[in-house]
Each structure stands twice: as C-alpha cells, then as structure tokens.
Amino acid sequence: MEKDTPSEVNHLSGGGSNGKEPLNYVTRVLNSPLEIDPVAWDGLLTAQDAPSPFMRHAYLAAMHTSDSATIDTGWEPQFVTVWHNKQLVAACPMYLKTHSYGEYVFDWAWANAYEQHGLRYYPKGLCAVPFTPVPGSRLLARNASARLALLQAMLDVCQQKNLSSLHVLLLSDADRVACDALGLLARQSVQFHWHNRGFESFEGFLASLSQDKRKKIKQERKRVAQAGVTFQTLVGQDITPQDWDFFYACYERTYLEHGNAPYLTRDFFTRMQHDMPENWVMFVARREGRPMASSLIAVQDVGLPTASAYGRYWGALERVDCLHFEACYYQPLQWCIANGVQRFEGGAQGEHKMARALMPVPTHSAHWLAHPAFADAVDRFLEREREGVNAYMSHLEARSPFKAEPM
16 A cells, blocks of 8 residues: 555445345545545444544544654554445544554553564554543444445455554444454453433532542542632633643643653644534633643533533642542532533543442453464453453442442
C-alpha cells in the first residue's frame, strides 16, 4: 500500500437483500481520518448499538491533526472502509502500533513473550480510540454483513503487512458477534460505572448508600470545603480559551509529576473547543479566588433518556486532601444528577471507585494472533483470565456500597 494512496480491494461477501446473492464490496484503507467524509462516518456511528462521542469523526480527526495520535507517536492510521455501490457501508479506526501505550487493555506480557522467543510483536494492528478507555462501537457498519466484511478486511490488512496480531478493544455487543463469527479470541476485563437510580439530588444519592460509605463521602467533601476550595461548573460554549489553557496546565502537571509527557497536545483541546464544545463539562476548583485544579468530563445526549457522562482528565496545581475525589467524582455526579444523566463511566481500572458508588461492569475486547502456537497459548491464558475476572466481579458485587434491600 502506497503511503499517499488508499489501497482498494474488491471482494464478495455473502448475504444480499435476499440472503443468497453475494454483495460486491470494495475495501479502501486510508492513511488519515481526514480522507473520510465526516457526515458519512458520523451517519454510520449514530446507527450503531453503542455510539459514543469518542468515535465521532471530529474526535478522531483531532487526534490526528493535533499530532497526538500519528505515525510519529506510534499510531499510524490505517482506517479501513468498506463500500457498496459507491456508498460507505462500514468503517473503523485501525492503527499500526509500534508500542502498547495509551490502550488500557494490556498486552505487554504477550509482547515480552514474543521477544523472548525471538519473534517480532510490533508493529501490530489495533482497532481502538487512542488514549480513551471508553467502551462502545468500534466496527461501524450498516448491517451485520458489512460488519463482517469490515473485520475480514482488517484481518486481510494484517496478513498482507505481516503483522503479528490484531486487537479490537472495548467493543460493543454487535462487534463481539462479528469477532466471534470470525474466530477472534475473546477477552474480558472490568470497569466501574455509576448508574442513576432516579436520584433527585446528591443528598438523595447519599441516602441510598450504606452508612459507612455515606459518612466517608461527607467527610471527604467537608475536608475540601474546609480547605477553602469552591467549584465553578462550565458547560460547552461557556468554556473559554483561558479556561482551556488553565485546564491544560493542570492536565499536563498530572503527567509531568509522574515523569511522563502528556499524551494529548494543547492543540487537541483547541479542536475540541471548536469542533465538539457541546460534549464537554469542566469543573474548576478555586481557592481565595485563584483557580488551582480542574477536571473535565465528556457528555452525550444530555436532555435525553440515554444521557451519559465520561470521566476523562484532571490535574491540580496545589495539593488539598481529598480534592481528587471531589473534582473527579462528587462534582461530576452532582452535575449528572441535576441534569438527568443516567450513566457516569469512571474510566480504566480503580476498585476504589466502588466506595463512590461506581459499580463493576464487564468490558470486552477481541484478539487475533498470526502465530498458531502463540494463539493457542493466549487462548488458554484468556480462558483462565476470564474465570478470574468473573470471580473478581462476584467478589466486588458482594461488597456493594448501597444499602441492603429490605427482605
């Protein structure tokens, strides 16, 4: 495949309108999301079983144009598209990866095993949203036939490029059906999400919790208030460029304190401000009138029964006990309750989130490995891992932070 020219492959896939005649699909692999019509891409997204703002064309394009996810940062775009009668019928964000950073479904041990046996693991194929551990639709398709054609095209690309593997991360139920049909290995992990039980206020939410959890949250909020910290909530267009500048200083500080450069550039957030302002809510912490910390959540479908929110980023320029919990959980949950948001996803990992009433939910990924012996070994590993994850989920569910239901 030439660097500047999309590759094109014609192939047949079973299942025309009568279920018998094969469909003549054309596959094109594109080197940039900018080569795809945003309206066509977003049209596919809205028809999926689990759309999210992070799969919007504007979000993925911003990752690319802001130099956050490019070939220079180890994310070489290979967006796979499927066409029928000159119409886009399926598409996905695929990347050639030279590392496993920014994925949140960990395969470092697999890479090490390959290296120990003198085999090359990188580059690998990855279908995911860069730096964004939010489950949702990955294989955007008009129907099941087109979704299978898309996944097969991805596997074909991996084989043509002699890649070690393909990984489809944090996928939806419809994606799982396609991956199972083509024999990809299933992997399960755990995240922590909050669900609105019809709460009318934050106090009503607290009243649903067990006494010890309720007391702990009140104590944590009191410590922040006694430190003289107040919060301002900014929504959408109300977030000014100066607010975004301050937020980025906080976000950057979080990474630098751990000796790392931030994944996302300042330009990425400029593009979010311009292209997707309606999808962001910012909480700014102030003390003595000065901004000193900030958190940012993404939102979708606010005002609708499907309204969701996603905890994304935070940072602080001053240290205050329990400030992280207030900025990243209590302020967002309070806003979600006030605005009728039904679900708040807390991001990757974090058993501590259960104390804030974020409950464990399973997440799913699918994997294909070219090497037969390693594929067999990983399959056996994943079977054991699933057993462990299911046992872990059962253990966590027995420790619910909510009041026990009356007998």
